[in-house]
Amino acid sequence: xxxxxLSTYLSHLFRFGNLTVTDPDGRSSRWGDGTGKPLHIRFxxxxxEWGVAINPGLKFGEAYMNGGVxxxxxxxxxxxxxxxxxxxxxxxxxxxxxxxxxxxxxxRRYIQNNTPQRARANxxxxxxxxxxxxxxxxxxxxxxxxxxxxxxxxxxxxxQLAKKRHIAAKLFFDRPDLRTLDVGCGWGGLGLYLAxxxxxxxxxVTLSDEQLAIAQRRAADSGLTGHADFRLEDYRDTQGPFxxxxxxxxxxxxxxxxxxxxxxxxxxxxxxxxxxxxxxIGRIEEPANTNAFIGKYIFPGGYLPSLSQVTKATERCGLIxxxxxxxxxxxxxxxxxxRERFEARREEAKAIYDERFCRMWEFxxxxxxxxxxWQDLVVFQVQLTKKLDTLPIxxxxxxxxxxxxxxxxxxxxxxxxxxxxxxxxxxE
Numbered sequence: 001x002x003x004x005x006l007s008t009y010l011s012h013l014f015r016f017g018n019l020t021v022t023d024p025d026g027r028s029s030r031w032g033d034g035t036g037k038p039l040h041i042r043f044x045x046x047x048x049e050w051g052v053a054i055n056p057g058l059k060f061g062e063a064y065m066n067g068g069v070x071x072x073x074x075x076x077x078x079x080x081x082x083x084x085x086x087x088x089x090x091x092x093x094x095x096x097x098x099x100x101x102x103x104x105x106x107x108r109r110y111i112q113n114n115t116p117q118r119a120r121a122n123x124x125x126x127x128x129x130x131x132x133x134x135x136x137x138x139x140x141x142x143x144x145x146x147x148x149x150x151x152x153x154x155x156x157x158x159x160q161l162a163k164k165r166h167i168a169a170k171l172f173f174d175r176p177d178l179r180t181l182d183v184g185c186g187w188g189g190l191g192l193y194l195a196x197x198x199x200x201x202x203x204x205v206t207l208s209d210e211q212l213a214i215a216q217r218r219a220a221d222s223g224l225t226g227h228a229d230f231r232l233e234d235y236r237d238t239q240g241p242f243x244x245x246x247x248x249x250x251x252x253x254x255x256x257x258x259x260x261x262x263x264x265x266x267x268x269x270x271x272x273x274x275x276x277x278x279x280x281i282g283r284i285e286e287p288a289n290t291n292a293f294i295g296k297y298i299f300p301g302g303y304l305p306s307l308s309q310v311t312k313a314t315e316r317c318g319l320i321x322x323x324x325x326x327x328x329x330x331x332x333x334x335x336x337x338x339r340e341r342f343e344a345r346r347e348e349a350k351a352i353y354d355e356r357f358c359r360m361w362e363f364x365x366x367x368x369x370x371x372x373x374w375q376d377l378v379v380f381q382v383q384l385t386k387k388l389d390t391l392p393i394x395x396x397x398x399x400x401x402x403x404x405x406x407x408x409x410x411x412x413x414x415x416x417x418x419x420x421x422x423x424x425x426x427x428e
Contacts, residue, residue: 002027006053017082022072024049032082039082040073061293061367065360077339077366084374130352131210137341137365141189142214145249145279146331146379156337159330161409164193169401170277170323170383171244172391173198178243181205181269183235184250188215188228195219195227197408200244205233236261240269244276251280251310252302259305259313267317267386275391276319276384281331282307285376291367298364307380314384322391323383331379335369 003023010021010031017032020040043049048068051059063069064076071079134142139160147159148166167190171180176199182191185204188211194200206212215230222228245266254262270276283306289295290302311321342349342365350358371377385391 003049003053006049009053009056013083013086015086017086019079019082020073036082037078038073039079040071041079042070042072044068044070055292058292058296061297061360061363064363065297065356067356067359075366076362077369080366080370081374084370129210131214132352133349136345136349137338142187143189144186146281146327147334147337148327149330149333156334156341159334160189164190165402165405165409166398167246167248167277167279167381168194168198168405169398170275170381171198171246172275172397172401173200173244177201179203179241179271180244180246181238181240181242183238183245183247183266184253185211185215185230186249187211188218188230190246190248191215191228191230192218192222192224194246195224196222196412197405200227202228203238203242204228204230205235205238206230207232207234236265238265238269241271241274242269243271243274245270245274246277246279248279249281251278252299252304254303255301256303256305256309259309260316263313263317263319266384267319270319270386272386273390274386278310278380278382278384280305280310280380280382282310282378282380283376284326284378288376291371293367294364297360304377310380310382314382318386319384320386320388321382322385323381323395325381327379327381329373331377332369332372335365335372339365339369 002025007029010019010029014031015033016035018034018036018038019031020028020038021031022028022040022042024043024046043052043063045068048059048063048066052063052069060069134144138144139147139157141157141160143160143163146163147156148163149159150162154162171194173194178198178200180191180194180200180202182194182202182204185191185206186208188204191202191204192215195202204215206215209232212230212232215228219225219228219230247266251262266276281304283304285306287306287309290299290304295302307324314321339362342361346358346362349361383391391397
């Protein structure tokens, strides 16, 4: 390999593994100690090779997406797994990479200036993609956030149902008709669950036209229109009060400069005896930049906080942290299911979009899974109140509620099967 900058970077990065790299001139070099699954990548252009040498955090994903890099042996997931298992970001200590990181840190405040107008544009960029795309890899309820795997063998559908049950239990629905706000309601799955199983009066807000249409249709089809009201609305414009507030997978889009605005609005909307549950991706280490490729192509304006950044904002807004749970590898397993489902139906995705889009999506799912499995990304579930005595002082109520909800779900499933069987017999 004649590119000494890239050669230096790779020699620092790969302490172990079995990687062959072929440059645009056809020369091949090997990296690692020769152990493990053989992997082979080929650079198809000098521009792709130099881009990765100077700014690997962004340019490798771009090169793969645009065909500047091909996997000759192994998959992009295999390669990224090897990178992160070797320490991944440790090689970022090179002076030129530190300079790029500093520039990105300065630029971060601009790209995360999530005003209502920019927030709407950011949501449109990702969540208003074809609904057919999400059907290719999500569960049947379209839960586009970390699932909760109660057992290692749980299916994606089982784990996403467990996630909704777990969140519902933490919200402590101690009576029917509690006014509940779902901030960033997605396609309505969680809101409909709370309306159906907890008799909650749900208001769900989203900035996605595509998600809103589907959520409203699902509410009508389920006969829950009176208990689940979905709206196209920025959380900053929502009027309260509410007894319960839940936000799943939305806080990542708020932007660091708006944390106090967000929690301040939640505090104003939440009743004095209310409960809030925040479910967000976060970091177990000190604050850092969002992955450059993800920030540019997948979630513009996104930011993944450290827990200290979350609690600093809640403290200033008069909210009390009553419970924190760290879901450590649950999102890695969720992403594994998504990645495998997308791979199995890749040709369908290509028919909807094109090869470049499929490569972009493959890289997104692969780099996300490997980051949750081998780097510092986790999911925080943060429970918040305004008063110390709003909730029981032990966590027993969470487990007891989950047991009751599980029994209720099973009864509803049996009733649905009986109804379906009876209808079939009647038709026959």
